[in-house]
Every structure is written in C-alpha cells, then in structure tokens.
Amino acid sequence: MKLIADLVSIPSPSGNTNEVITFVENFLKELQVDTYRNRKGGLIATIEGNDTHSHRMLTAHVDTLGAMVKEVKANGRLKIDLIGGFRFNSIEGEYCQIETQSGKKFTGTILMHQTSVHVYKDAGKAERNQDNMEIRIDEKVHTVEEVRALGIEVGDFVSFDPRVEVTPSGYIKSRHLDDKASVGILLQLIKQIKQEGIKLPYTTHFLISNNEEIGYGGNSNITPETVEYLAVDMGAMGDGQSTDEYTVSICVKDSSGPYHYNLRKHLVRLAEENHIGYKLDIYPFYGSDASAAIRSGHDIIHGLIGPGIDSSHAFERTHVSSIENTAKLLYFYVQSKLVI
Numbered sequence: 001m002k003l004i005a006d007l008v009s010i011p012s013p014s015g016n017t018n019e020v021i022t023f024v025e026n027f028l029k030e031l032q033v034d035t036y037r038n039r040k041g042g043l044i045a046t047i048e049g050n051d052t053h054s055h056r057m058l059t060a061h062v063d064t065l066g067a068m069v070k071e072v073k074a075n076g077r078l079k080i081d082l083i084g085g086f087r088f089n090s091i092e093g094e095y096c097q098i099e100t101q102s103g104k105k106f107t108g109t110i111l112m113h114q115t116s117v118h119v120y121k122d123a124g125k126a127e128r129n130q131d132n133m134e135i136r137i138d139e140k141v142h143t144v145e146e147v148r149a150l151g152i153e154v155g156d157f158v159s160f161d162p163r164v165e166v167t168p169s170g171y172i173k174s175r176h177l178d179d180k181a182s183v184g185i186l187l188q189l190i191k192q193i194k195q196e197g198i199k200l201p202y203t204t205h206f207l208i209s210n211n212e213e214i215g216y217g218g219n220s221n222i223t224p225e226t227v228e229y230l231a232v233d234m235g236a237m238g239d240g241q242s243t244d245e246y247t248v249s250i251c252v253k254d255s256s257g258p259y260h261y262n263l264r265k266h267l268v269r270l271a272e273e274n275h276i277g278y279k280l281d282i283y284p285f286y287g288s289d290a291s292a293a294i295r296s297g298h299d300i301i302h303g304l305i306g307p308g309i310d311s312s313h314a315f316e317r318t319h320v321s322s323i324e325n326t327a328k329l330l331y332f333y334v335q336s337k338l339v340i
Contacts, residue, residue, distance in 0.1 A: 001166050001320060004184035008176045011097060011159035013066020014083050017041055017210040020062050024208050027187055031194045038221050043208040047193060049200035054338060055225040057205040057300075058330070059289045060182035060232045061212030064175070065313060067091075067158035069098065070130065076142040078135040080110070080158055084213035086313040088128040095161035096135060100151040108135040110160075163315075171245075173317040177309050181318060182232040183208060185307070185327050192331065200334055202227075212289050219289075219296040227338050228263060229300040231290035232330065234309035234316075236283045243308040245318045247277035248325040251304040254283040256291035262339040263303040270332045277325045279308070301339060305329060 012020040021043050028035050028045050035045045065084035073079055078098070082088070091110050098106045113132050114120035126132050135158065141147045164174035172181070186206055193200065207221060212233075222229060235249025243249040250267050251259055264280075271278040290302040307322040 001172055001323070003187060004172060004177070004181050004323070005164050005166060005174070007062070007180040007184055008162040008164050008174045011099070012062055012064055012210075013157055013159050014063040014211055014213045016066070016099065016157040017063050021208065021210060024062065024183065024187065028190065031191055033190060033194065040211060040220065042210045042221070044221055045190065045206040045208075047190070047200055047204050049202040049204060051202045053225060054227050055203045055205060055223050056334065056338075057207055057222055057226050057229045058186060058232060058334070059207040059209055059229070060186050061179045061209040061289060062183050063210045063213050064159075064180070065213055066160065069152065069154050069156040069158065071154065072144045072147045072152065073134060074144060076137070076144070076147055078108070078137065078147070078152070079130060080133070080135060081130065084313070088130070088133050090314040091160060092128060092133065097159050097161070098135065098137070098152055099157050099159070101153065101156065102151055104151050106137055106139060106150065106152065108137045110134075111136055170320040171317055172320070173315065175316060177316040177318055178234040178312055179212065179306075181234065181307050181309065181323060182326070185323060185330065186232060188327060189330050189334070193334070198335065201337065204334055207289075209289050215287070216292055219292050222293060222298050222300065226298075226300055227340070229290050229293055229298070229302050230263075230333070231288040231302070231304045232326070233288050233304060233306045234312055235279070235281060235306045236286055236312055237308055237310050241281055242279045243281045244279060244322075245308045245310055246321045246325070247279050247308065248305055248322065248329050249279050249281050249308050251283055252280050254286040254288065254291060254304070256287050256295065259290070259303050260301045260339075263301050266336070266339045267303060267305060267329065267333065270336060271329055274328065274332050276328045277321070278329070
C-alpha cells in the first residue's frame with residue numbers, strides 16, 4: 001500500500017512519464033533485475049525461467065489521465081485539453097500542477113469560469129466543458145504576457161493532485177489507482193520472486209507501459225517467443241457489474257471482444273484451488289494493453305485481471321483485500337504451466 005501511495009504521488013500524465021519510469025527502474029535495479037526502456041519510454045523487466053523458448057509477458061501501465069495547456073487566456077488563466085478518456089466534471093475544483101518545458105512547476109486549481117454564485121446566476125447549470133473550465137494559477141498573473149513570463153506555454157503538461165489516503169479500515173483512495181495499483185502489485189511480485197529465490201517455469205517479461213490511457217501502451221516489445229500476455233489493470237465497478245473492491249476481477253470480455261477462454265478458465269482454476277476471492281466480469285466501455293496487442297496482430301493468448309476500483313477515472317478507491325487477492329493470483333499464475 002505504501003508503494004502504491006508513492007507511485008500515485010508522482011505526476012505522470014500520458015506523454016510525460018519519465019519521472020515515474022525512473023522510480024520503477026531504480027526499484028528494480030535494487031533487486032538486480034535486468035531492465036531496458038523502449039523508444040516510447042516504457043520499461044521492460046525480464047526474469048529468465050527454466051524454459052527460455054516459451055515466454056510470458058505481464059503488463060501494467062504507469063501513465064495516468066491528465067491535461068495539456070491549450071491556450072493562455074486574456075485573463076491570465078489557462079484553457080486545457082484533456083489527456084485520456086474522462087469528463088471535465090470529474091476534475092472540477094481539483095488542485096493541479098503545471099510543468100513547463102524548462103521543468104519549472106506551478107500549482108493551480110481547475111475551476112469553472114462561472115464559479116462564483118455571487119456573480120454568475122447560472123453557475124450550477126453551465127456546462128462543464130473546455131470553454132467554461134480553466135486553471136487559476138497560484139501566481140500574480142492577470143494577462144497573457146504575465147503568464148508567458150513565467151515560462152508557461154501551450155503544450156505544457158498538467159497533472160492532478162492524487163489526494164492519496166490510506167484509511168485504518170484498509171482502503172486506499174486516490175486518483176490514478178488506474179493503473180498504479182497494478183504497477184505496485186507487479187513490483188511487489190517481482191520483489192517476492194527475487195527474495196524467495198523462485199525459479200519461474202518460463203522466461204517472464206514485465207512491461208510497465210506508459211501510453212495505455214491513449215490506446216497504444218502494449219503493442220510493441222512483445223517477444224516472438226511470447227505465448228501468454230496478461231494485462232493487469234483495474235476492474236471496473238458500477239451498475240450491472242460483479243466486480244467489487246475486495247476480490248480480484250477476471251475480465252471475460254470488454255469492448256474489444258472476449259478474452260482467451262482457456263486462459264480465463266486457467267485463472268479461475270488457480271483462484272479456486274488457492275482460495276482466492278475472484279469475480280468474473282464484462283467491461284462494456286474498456287480496452288486494455290492486451291486487447292491493443294491483439295489488434296496490432298500479435299499471435300498471443302491474452303487475458304486481463306486486476307483489483308476492483310470504484311469510481312474509475314475520477315476519485316478512485318479500492319481495499320487492501322482486492323490488492324491482496326490480485327497479488328495472490330499473479331503469484332500462482334507466474335509459477336503455473338502455460339494453457340497450451
């Protein structure tokens with residue numbers, strides 16, 4: 001839980017993930033795990049197994065939702081363009097950070113232009129959209145020139161305050177649990193493998209992708225030897241969903257279609273044999289790095305599991321028991337036989 005809290009506290013909107021990738025890289029370096037970066041900026045770690053001819057790959061993504069400066073407005077505030085699939089209403093009132101091209105960082109707040117109810121009669125009814133929402137910068141700026149004098153310009157990245165908190169009752173609530181909760185789980189799994197001296201049955205790659213929120217994090221760097229490709233991402237909760245905050249969610253289908261049936265059955269069997277709480281579910285408006293890899297033409301067996309996350313792409317929350325059940329399933333999965 002501490003590791004997840006550390007991860008969500010590092011700003012990493014899609015397109016600006018070097019800092020968090022470096023954090024993961026250093027974590028794995030301490031474990032003496034071989035890693036390399038791909039040209040897109042993602043990180044691949046490899047642990048050699050008994051069988052070096054058939055490989056597995058597990059992936060989780062470290063990039064998050066965010067925004068970019070779209071325009072410096074005449075009033076000294078900033079218009080933004082969203083990065084990732086979410087709505088403006090989910091960030092209203094949020095504290096944020098603007099990072100300039102030179103690396104300077106400024107804080108601000110994302111607000112409706114018509115926020116003050118003492119001035120704007122339609123404050124509650126006005127649409128939450130790009131035209132009405134803006135960043136109020138925490139600096140004495142009232143003109144375009146004053147903002148640009150700070151070094152703030154179009155294309156600067158905007159990240160959202162995660163507001164991370166771990167409660168005494170076992171919940172972690174924060175932005176960006178999608179998918180840094182799963183990144184934390186994979187890092188802890190690698191640490192456990194190294195500390196326990198586990199020899200994996202197959203050479204296993206761990207891809208920490210950095211472009212999943214914009215649709216193409218896991219399409220490359222899949223070795224020709226890779227047979228199974230398992231995405232570890234959040235389980236979506238809501239009306240009609242079986243996923244909850246206490247079990248591992250095994251996705252059977254999302255917007256891309258069904259996941260591999262035999263791999264799904266294998267994961268269920270591992271969960272039942274090892275008394276791991278799980279739920280099967282369909283995510284209707286969802287795609288993963290595994291489905292992106294299938295679309296790009298890779299000949300792999302693909303699957304998707306993850307902890308159940310409430311209020312995805314907004315103020316997210318999950319419970320330690322969901323984290324634990326996901327970690328346990330992965331622990332037994334990486335030591336199991338391939339499904340074919």
